[in-house]
Amino acid sequence: MGALEDRLPDNILFTTVDKFLNWSQKSSLWYMLFATACCGIELMQTGASRYDLDRFGAVFRATPRQSDLMIVAGTITHMMADRVKRLYDQMPSPKYVIAMGSCANTGGPFYKDSYAVLKGVDRIIPVDVYVPGCPPRPEALIEGIMKLQEKIMEKKNLVRK
Amino acid sequence: MEAKKIYEILSGRFGSAIQQFQENTLPPSIVVGHQAIVEVCDFLKKAEELEFLSLICLSAVDMQEKGKMAVVYHLGSMRQRHTIVLKVELDRGSPHVRTVGTVWPVAAWYEREAYDLLGVVFDGHPDLRRILMPEDWEGYPLRKDYVYPKRYHTWDV
Numbered sequence A: 001m002g003a004l005e006d007r008l009p010d011n012i013l014f015t016t017v018d019k020f021l022n023w024s025q026k027s028s029l030w031y032m033l034f035a036t037a038c039c040g041i042e043l044m045q046t047g048a049s050r051y052d053l054d055r056f057g058a059v060f061r062a063t064p065r066q067s068d069l070m071i072v073a074g075t076i077t078h079m080m081a082d083r084v085k086r087l088y089d090q091m092p093s094p095k096y097v098i099a100m101g102s103c104a105n106t107g108g109p110f111y112k113d114s115y116a117v118l119k120g121v122d123r124i125i126p127v128d129v130y131v132p133g134c135p136p137r138p139e140a141l142i143e144g145i146m147k148l149q150e151k152i153m154e155k156k157n158l159v160r161k
Numbered sequence B: 001m002e003a004k005k006i007y008e009i010l011s012g013r014f015g016s017a018i019q020q021f022q023e024n025t026l027p028p029s030i031v032v033g034h035q036a037i038v039e040v041c042d043f044l045k046k047a048e049e050l051e052f053l054s055l056i057c058l059s060a061v062d063m064q065e066k067g068k069m070a071v072v073y074h075l076g077s078m079r080q081r082h083t084i085v086l087k088v089e090l091d092r093g094s095p096h097v098r099t100v101g102t103v104w105p106v107a108a109w110y111e112r113e114a115y116d117l118l119g120v121v122f123d124g125h126p127d128l129r130r131i132l133m134p135e136d137w138e139g140y141p142l143r144k145d146y147v148y149p150k151r152y153h154t155w156d157v
């Protein structure tokens, strides 16, 4: 501890603006209430009492306007892809995307010869974290969220451009 | 009732519209002329002893080598505990057949699927739109000569 901190009371802390901004952002990752296939069941379980995603400050919002994070949980068909893109565009920045499960990563079990399925959601929107699995267990999704939080902490907000 | 018996009843009533009895397919099936399909279905549903009240499945098959498109109807009767399969063969160039939605309303959904994936047109269908693919998709993905597009809207497919 520096000499300055020793002279101040305990409830005063030092940090950098970047760290403070990133910390507040990573601690309130509101994700959009949205799932398209079987992975959605694991997402619900992750949000429910046993795994309790709220512990990480991640609660669901029923509108893209209030969401910071889109968890793409499930198969995206070409029909749905336009809608996913539009939902992503409706989210305010800064915004993040987790591709949950093989389908969202690569098309998964539908990769070969499917006429209707989009082969990976990164073809339409930028993805920050990929969580593998078919479906991933809630622990895996939580790990994905923690990885995203690490990524957010690395961000530099106040740099001269 | 045996499939053979059903075939005989239908032949007796519809004559040459009932084209063929295929005993060795599983389950045995009856090939029906496409002009008569609605009347045949209506008869099968309403006749006593037949009572095919449910259309279990309706699908289409691309028979490219024969230049045909077939539509296959799986019918079932809970009361009589029997099933039968009807087939109609259509010209692959312009596959048109009358809708059986007037006999079994559920056919509307199956017919949309057959239209979406194989391009069979069901005349008289109240709402013949694509059901699985986007509405502006081009071509019919389950046709044997279908070439998958490289791009759709703004992305690689």
Ligand code: SF4
Residues within 6 Å of the ligand: A037, A038, A039, A040, A073, A074, A075, A100, A101, A102, A103, A104, A108, A109, A133, A134, A135, A136
């Ligand atoms: S990755 Fe597996 S579990 Fe998840 S949506 Fe696809 S098929 Fe379903």
